[in-house]
Amino acid sequence: MSSGLSGRAEQVLLSDTAGANEEDVARALDNRGPILSKVIGSRHLAAFLEDIKLLFSMLRDHFTRKYTEVPWNTIAASAAALLYILNPLDIIPDFIPGLGYVDDGMVVMLALKMVGRDLVKYRKWRGSES
DSSP states (O other): OOOHHHHHHHHHHHHHHHTOOHHHHHHHHHTHHHHHHHHHTOTTTGGGHHHHHHHHHHHHHHHTTSOOOSOHHHHHHHHHHHHHHHOSSSSSOTTSTTTTTHHHHHHHHHHHHHHHHHHHHHHHHHHHHO
């Protein structure tokens, strides 16, 4: 495990992933608009916009049982990372100018690293559905 902010972000993500359930997936999906607004409005998160949209798409397809070839841990980590963005009082509170979204970016980056292979498979499956 890493130290400092990166280590804290990793701990939070792993803990939130372990405790995630289908209600968290539904809550993430229900808050798609507010989460995307925060992403678009943050220089620390905007670089992840397309991947975050893909996470939402994968969660939706999992939730509706359209796409079932994804391990629960991937779904849980995706929902946990998206809900972390929504939380204004996380490791570094979002209202702190210039720094408030640094931890959000770290959590998203770590989640994308965790679910990367499954996201590639999902992207490929989605392309074949078109």
